[in-house]
Amino acid sequence: MASEAHGAEQGGLEFHPMDQFLVKPLFGGDHIGLFTITNVTLWMALAVIAVVAMMVVGTRRRAIIPSRGQSIGELAYGFIYKMVEDVAGKDAVKFFPYIMTLFMFIVMANFLGLLPMSFTTTSHFAVTIGLALLVFVTVTVVGFVKNGAAFLGLFWVSSAPLALRPVLAIIEVISYFVRPVSHSIRLAGNVMAGHAVIKVFAGFAAIAVVSPVSIVAITAMYGLEVLVAFIQAYVFTILTCVYLKDALHPSH
Amino acid sequence: MATKTTDAAGHAAEAASASGMPQLDFSSWGNQIFWLLVTLVVIYFVLSRIALPRIAAVLAERQGTITNDIAAAEELKAKAVEAEEAYNKALADAKAEAANIVAAAKAEIQADLNAATEKADAEIAAKAAESEKAIAEIRAGALESIKDVANATTAELVTALGGAAEDADVAKAVDAQMKG
Numbered sequence: 001m002a003s004e005a006h007g008a009e010q011g012g013l014e015f016h017p018m019d020q021f022l023v024k025p026l027f028g029g030d031h032i033g034l035f036t037i038t039n040v041t042l043w044m045a046l047a048v049i050a051v052v053a054m055m056v057v058g059t060r061r062r063a064i065i066p067s068r069g070q071s072i073g074e075l076a077y078g079f080i081y082k083m084v085e086d087v088a089g090k091d092a093v094k095f096f097p098y099i100m101t102l103f104m105f106i107v108m109a110n111f112l113g114l115l116p117m118s119f120t121t122t123s124h125f126a127v128t129i130g131l132a133l134l135v136f137v138t139v140t141v142v143g144f145v146k147n148g149a150a151f152l153g154l155f156w157v158s159s160a161p162l163a164l165r166p167v168l169a170i171i172e173v174i175s176y177f178v179r180p181v182s183h184s185i186r187l188a189g190n191v192m193a194g195h196a197v198i199k200v201f202a203g204f205a206a207i208a209v210v211s212p213v214s215i216v217a218i219t220a221m222y223g224l225e226v227l228v229a230f231i232q233a234y235v236f237t238i239l240t241c242v243y244l245k246d247a248l249h250p251s252h
Numbered sequence: 253m254a255t256k257t258t259d260a261a262g263h264a265a266e267a268a269s270a271s272g273m274p275q276l277d278f279s280s281w282g283n284q285i286f287w288l289l290v291t292l293v294v295i296y297f298v299l300s301r302i303a304l305p306r307i308a309a310v311l312a313e314r315q316g317t318i319t320n321d322i323a324a325a326e327e328l329k330a331k332a333v334e335a336e337e338a339y340n341k342a343l344a345d346a347k348a349e350a351a352n353i354v355a356a357a358k359a360e361i362q363a364d365l366n367a368a369t370e371k372a373d374a375e376i377a378a379k380a381a382e383s384e385k386a387i388a389e390i391r392a393g394a395l396e397s398i399k400d401v402a403n404a405t406t407a408e409l410v411t412a413l414g415g416a417a418e419d420a421d422v423a424k425a426v427d428a429q430m431k432g
Contacts, residue, residue: 023280032280040284044291051295055303062310077307097300105295125275126284
């Protein structure tokens with residue numbers, strides 16, 4: 001009620017920049033259980049369809065001289081494959097499908113989220129923390145399986161003076177456990193902030209005097225968001241590669 | 253009634269609009285993470301079973317095709333170089349042969365020419381000798397005739413001057429005059 005009165009005072013100017021992030025059940029009801037089909041489900045399913053369209057449908061002809069769609073799929077493949085090989089090393093190539101999965105999901109979810117009226121799954125901390133924890137657990141398990149206790153050498157900076165090493169070890173351990181936090185908040189924060197800012201500008205468009213400015217600002221923000229959508233997917237993926245490199249080669 | 257409706261509408265609006273960040277509404281986290289895992293598993297299987305092996309095969313095949321094409325091109329290039337060499341060699345051979353033929357023809361012609369010149373020289377020499385002989389004969393014939401005429405004239409002159417012309421004396425005198 002209070003917000004309504006407030007809106008009336010401002011001449012119909014209403015800001016609900018966070019409404020776009022609401023998780024709602026698709027088929028009625030208020031309760032969100034573990035398996036409830038929500039807008040999250042819908043937009044994740046659309047991301048899957050987009051990945052299938054790009055990577056499977058686009059490459060169905062297996063042409064030596066690729067069509068436009070096929071070259072996009074090949075470009076994505078080459079981009080991530082080279083990243084894994086360059087950043088994480090040759091022996092990390094067997095993790096390539098895993099990293100490709102993460103990249104394709106994030107990049108598709110980010111770009112689908114740029115469609116008007118859409119829901120951006122990667123703007124939710126639940127999703128990005130899920131992704132980051134998946135990477136964290138994978139990297140830690142791989143580190144211990146590959147190197148055994150030697151993986152703990154990651155925290156023991158052997159190039160530093162002996163007296164400093166325990167202090168550095170504590171810092172290294174903290175930074176190791178902060179990784180999933182920064183990894184996830186960076187992605188969700190960037191995506192959420194951009195979408196919220198666009199919504200705020202869109203709210204201003206209701207006032208005739210400032211609407212041209214508002215529309216220009218929305219356009220500019222949208223352009224920036226297109227960049228952010230790709231760059232954040234890239235950053236998430238390359239950090240995954242860096243963590244994987246630490247797990248495979250823990251020596252400093 | 254009216255208040256009730258507005259109340260209900262207000263309540264609905266409150267429920268629909270986000271109070272704070274929906275991201276921090278932990279009641280939906282389980283749901284989101286569940287669907288995230290489902291999504292990732294589906295994408296992982298689609299990529300690792302279908303898309304990635306297919307693209308890898310296409311890229312390998314393309315690499316193979318390119319390598320083969322380059323090899324074929326190199327082979328063709330080598331063949332072209334070989335053909336050029338053969339052509340150049342044939343050209344050089346032909347030139348040498350032509351030079352030989354020219355030299356042989358020249359020598360032959362020279363020989364023919366020499367032979368013809370010699371023959372002509374010999375003929376000319378023979379002709380010259382014959383002509384000389386004829387000229388000598390003619391000259392000798394002319395001297396005789398002059399002697400006869402001189403003898404006759406001398407005899408007539410002697411007779412006309414009242415002398416007795418002895419043929420032998422006349423002849424002797426004429427001879428002596430002609431020699432002098």
